[in-house]
Amino acid sequence: MRYSNDSINLFCLDFMTLPMKMMLVKMGKLYLTALVLALFHYIALSDFQGQALIELKKALNVTESQLTSWNVDHINPCSSWSNIICTGNNVTKILLSTMGLTGTLSPSIAVLKSLSTLNLKGNYITGEIPEDFGNLTNLITLDLENNSLTGRIPSSFGNLKKLQFLTLSQNHLAGTIPESFSTLPSLINLFLDSNNLNGQIPEQLFQVSKFNFSGNRLNCGKKFHRSCASESFHIMSGASSKSKVGLIAGLIAGLMLALLLVGVLFFLCKYIYKGNKGEVFVDVPGEIDRRITFGQLKRFPWRELQLATEDFSDKNVIGQGGFGRVYKGVLTDGTKVAVKQSTNYESLGGDAAFLQEVEMISVAVHRNLLRLIGFCTTETERLLVYPYMQNLSVAYHLREIKPGERILDWPTRKRVALGAARGLGYLHEHCNPKIIHRDVKAANVLLDDDFEAVVCDFGLAKLVDVRKTNVTTQVRGTAGHIAPEYLSTGKSSEKTDVFGYGIMLLELVTGKRAMDLSRLEGDDVLLLDHVKKLVREKRLTAIVDENLNNYDIREVEMMTQVALLCTQQSSVDRPTMSQVTRMLEGEGLAERWEEWQHLEVTRKQDFERILRRFALGDDSIYKQEPIQLSGGR
Template sequence: MMKSVKLVLVAIILDCLHYLALSDYQGDALFALRTSLRVPNNQLRDWNQNQVNPCTWSNVICDNSNNVASVTLSSMNFSGTLSPRIGVLRTLSTLTLKGNGITGEIPEELGNLSSLTSLDLENNRLVGKIPPSLGNLKKLQFLTLSQNNFSGTIPDSLTTLSSLISIQLDSNNLSGQIPVHLFQIPKYNFTGNNLNCGKTLPHSCESSSNDSGSSKKPKIGIIVGIVGGLIVLISGGLLFFLCKGRHKGYKREVFVDVAGEVDRRIAFGQLKRYSWRELQLATDNFSEKNVLGQGGFGKVYRGVLADGTKVAVKRLTDFESPGGDAAFQREVEMISVAVHRNLLRLIGFCTTPTERLLVYPFMQNLSVAYRLRAVLDWVTRKRVALGAARGLEYLHEHCNPKIIHRDVKAANVLLDEDFEAVVGDFGLAKLVDVRKTNVTTQVRGTMGHIAPEYLSTGKSSERTDVFGYGIMLLELVTGQRAIDFSRLEEEDDVLLLDHVKKLEREKRLDAIVDRNLNKNYNIQEVETMIQVALLCTQASPEDRPAMSEVVRMLEGEGLAERWEEWQHVEVTRRQEYERLQRRFDWGEDSVYNQEAIELSGGR
């Protein structure tokens, strides 16, 4: 028994050291980039070489495993050059440095960024040849090198990038022949260069924005497409007329567009299937300036539909393979029937061979996490806590089959025009896993919010959501993040949960509350919310309350009994923990915080 315990402890420590090593090399690479770019005016001050985790740095986004996934540094007046050290960031999917004054050449090492899907270096002062090593970026979808001073020929290696959707090389000093395969990419622009377009393709240097995802067709193909489209349209119209005659009063609408450039669009009640072109136009071609946020499931873009409706478009980045439209559609329909005032309503969706998108109404007050950075008054925080609890209760106990969120946090609770809490992103874990054949799926969520049993086993339940909700309550009360390495300067508690537990034991409730509230809160209500949060974040999932119980406790029913029971369990747990410390000769000043290791372990 003793030997097995030691082995487990060693494994945990090794995992923690692996995490620190991972953060170290990523941080070093990003710091080298900052140094080479000659960052002015004290920008990127939090890119500190002594701070281990780059995931807390501005303009850096990490995935659920704390790997750097996105670096966006647009229009920040940088000069200098690109450090080749950035080539070690093998998990980087998005690199955006457009609108600066960066000079020098593109390092060959950028070809090592094997996860890169988008590279945007537009409007800089880069020179030299486009490195052939970019042909190694097999996942690359968007390559934008416009408005620089690149010279030489376009490397043939770029023709091997089968995932490429857009290539923008306009306004450079490129010369030579354009590789013919690049004309098959849906969107391209080679104008403003000294390029040879070729005799067989006299207009190919002109920019293309082919929304259907296929290359330009000969005229005979266009004629056949139009004729075929008319036949489909007429047949669809007759079918619609017959169905309408048989089912008077039935509100299920069917729209069939001409096949070809426009996707088929179907509306199931209020759920619509949008074409790729509609959403492309609504978001200004998914412009980075319209990004509202990014998480484990993809980016969210602000958009305006043709009729003026403001929407939020989530572009999913984690589905396995082309196809599976029917399975994806079934899951979308399942989510769309979960209708509750505290749940984000799904408007529609879009699928193409390479894309999955979801369309939601735009929430003008954005997320709770965003609002906590400014000031959110105590009354609103109480209403958010209760509203989010009711939304999760509906998902767990009133949906058939029940829906588990798997990433409950302040960033995923949105605020409508009346500052009413609206839980978003529910069901997405199910959506992106819909075509996987094995039962076990990867752990999804945000570190600091993930329940310990989910980390260790990969199995989620409604009680993993309860844990995440408890952490969100602590975010509401404290205004702090679930993981904050800056606390290392004053104490050992990096995790917000450990920090609050310590202050609660010391009966220092005032020290827990967000200072931005300036003591404008009810201390009894604060105590209630903290107690509910700690009940929700118990280590054993069986001990956590169901969301219906959480709602009742927030409304003032049944909290006292549960809290008294929790205190007894917590005292016993602390005593056992201290006994283990003495047994293994770990003092109070040990460098390892056992609870922190458990919660940030297995990835």
């Protein structure tokens, strides 16, 4: 095996003497400082956004059962907060319409400089619109329709140069329309109807594509020779009796024409259906508009899923990830389901991600993979329907159980490890093209009625041609579970999943999270580092979850060894999932573990040799060819 420079990995740090560590600390001071500053910048960014949203939540009188994921203990609102959409780590959309909110608007959200959409329509919000909202310079859509807002429209809205859609209809706003509205170059829709506004309407606002000023005391008649509403809203602003008769006649004629078209479409669809049994056409726009065969999947009406989840009530939320929330639901026949609602269909890749998940899950059928029941698509919704797993996730039973609930005993943890390995092995070795999950962790392994492992959440998965070894993508996943080569290069392979699986094994053994920032000042922020340290110190019992009472220490040692083999720095040294399965069943582990230990000793010796040469001032180490450590394996 050839040993290249990039294989001198973090494992080597474990064997350094104190002088060596001091030398490296001095060498890496600038890099460490930059890393710490970047981390603090990330935390600070997440913190001020989260604080602003918490203040908004308080001001709006949000009930205890609403927005429960908006938790002050969760620094980053982009990681798990509902009704929030982010781009990167920046909050870009706040969607809180028709939630029965009764409070006031907090000026604190004016600090969210990346905010593009603020939708609070259909609530009971009182008070004035904060002047600070004029600082939301990236705002594109502001919808405050059908509330009880009072006061004047802020003149600071003239600063919103990107604003396209402004709806303030059906409130109690008074005063005049600010002259600054004339300087809004991007405005497309302006709806100010049904308020108490007065005075003159700036002439430039009649050039907006759609507008409605009706239901106010504004000068929009003879003086300007204008209607209070654009043509799209003439019916809303009233018409003469003669116009109404003509309107009714037109509606009747239109209805008859519509019925004729429906009949034609019915027979056309019936004809198409006969020629395309077994196939479904997904009604999503653009380049995603293609034919996909879904086998036995059911296409649910949106209304059925709305009723099943009690109008997607917050009380039915059972999970949340990067692609949306998951709701518990009950179908009309009594079947319990889990409905996954995609929240990023408008973002780049949103539709593609949805169809990718449907396509992959529909063809990947295995007892240890979550079965997809059906799906639903509308112009604004992307939903997946799964069987409901009443035992929830492995992560829940490791770290979130309530008093009196079942602790995962050691035999169950062994079955989970083996079942998850078999499921991933199926994705890697029996699917064509093979499927890479890219976010393997305890939270993405569910438990069925018999507490058997069921791997779920293929939202981050990628299909890979069997002739290719890896695929380059935007890095996705969960901190602490991401393989080093994927993090540094963006290249993922089945060995990326093997690394994540190894971390999941450590979660099963220890019950701890993969990363714990509370240990930021110590050396063991990463669970992997913590376990390796205890293994070297022969403190195996200190690794085991304190909630476990009865376990076989030899089996704990074997599972820990498999985990460390799976999480080797070099991806080529990691086993495949089929090899992992065999090792968990007792085949071949001893040989690979002995080889791993020998390799660690070799790495330690080589690293110490390089450090000695560096200390002597030999800069030729930077020009060396890869070092031959051992023969082919």
